[in-house]
Amino acid sequence: MATPDPTDATNSTWTGMVVVEDTALAVTDTGGPGVPVVYLNGSYADQSSWKRVIADLGPGFRHITFDERARGKSKRSADYSFEACVRDVDAVLAARGVQRPILVGWSYGALVAVHWADRNLDRAVGVVSADGAQPYGLTDEEGRERIRALFGKMRFFMPLLRPLGLAARMSADQHAEINIELNDLCAALAPVLERVSCPVRYVLATGANLGSTEEEMEAVRSSLDPVLARNPNLRVSAKVASNHSKILSKDFQAVAQAVRDTAAGRDQQGWSSR
Template sequence: MTHTKWTGMLPVDDTALAVTDTGGPGTPVLYLNGHTATQGYWRHVIAELGTEWRHITYDMRARGKSKRSADYSFETNVRDVDAVLAARGVERALLVGWSYGAFVAAHWASRNPARTVGAILVDGAQPYDWLTEAIEQRIRKLFRRMSPLLPLLRPTGLTPRMSAEQIADSNIEVGKIARERELGPVLDNITVPTRYVVASGASLGSKGDEQELIRASLTQVVERNPNIKISAKVPSNHGAILRKDFRAIADAVREVAALDRGGSPR
């Protein structure tokens, strides 16, 4: 069945999400953005996969072209996946999430196995207790310092239409969700093919080898759950991975989709 291409605003709760659906008859792939990123970040992955796939992207609340909301919680972002898929008439999708979006993808796949072809987690959703009181204060200090720049950067799409305090709160919430006792059971519960594509080096706000320590937690994840594997460890850092190592992400998508069809990767 061929689906028509569509781009528009999807009303959800007190907001509206900017959604793009390329249409076509192929496997639906839903892309979940990084914390402050927009759907345009996926253009290299989408171009690499080509037109045989049905690509669905959207901007999270207050990001990109989407409208503001009174609720930016993680649970709301998980529920927005349901809203987007329902609006586009998609019963089963392959989820690809980067950074913050990887946490959303992992939670949604864990809760909705019958509706999930599989999940690709790009340098995110790694269970590690990295949030300390000192790091929480560092996050708040970072975004307080950035506060004067946020209004200047918003027209470029580089920052969300959220206050510095709201952005900091959301980052801190991710630190709580990432704790081993919180995220570990979520990952253990995943029953669909799931692949990690892991970056190298640091990310915004991290210091020294903090990111590599977090990534090392995946060793135990894949040992506990045979449905989860590390597809690739790539040389680019966290911020550049979608731009520089898009082929590794596309390869992981092909691998998981082939497993759903019972075949070998194309």
């Protein structure tokens, strides 16, 4: 398939592969002159997670989704690190000719979004976090072993979970190492959140999630309170009834509204459509 001109802001959807380093990422770009919104998936999810949010927002926005390395239709890689995920955002934006996006992330994707925004202060219009990017993590050896044990138990089910966007084409050990790195980065996230200068809007879930109790998840979410108090750019847009896993399927309207609010602020600042 020939790659079209990424600066062609037509309403024609482009689907293709973006080559980056030793892999290729499956990307979908709806095109059009609307505000560009880049969606960043959960740790092992694929771009299908966003279909309800995208449908709710409609064609007035330019929607760009992609599968991370070894997720969805993307190819495998020798590097599944967090830094590789941040570099992949740069690669997709460059390939599609987007300069100033709104980043919308779920879980792991929200962490990628705030780190990218912190490193690209002149480009990030805003971040919407769907129950992610919270400064709390399991960092002791007990927590690490708990994560490894959880994915060890799941290893036989991963082939069944992959078509549902709940597992990647990786080993159980690789799944666990991604989660361990995620916890370390979240535990160290407070300084990033305190200095980020673009709007960051949180949509927080409630209740327990796989491998965690309700009390643990509430501790994760309450870890936001100190940074919310210190940085006025951070705000909770909504706290919804669904849990972490179901937030994009059950409370997609709240996520979409946070995107609209972020875009409205962008228009007031006079950002260009790219």
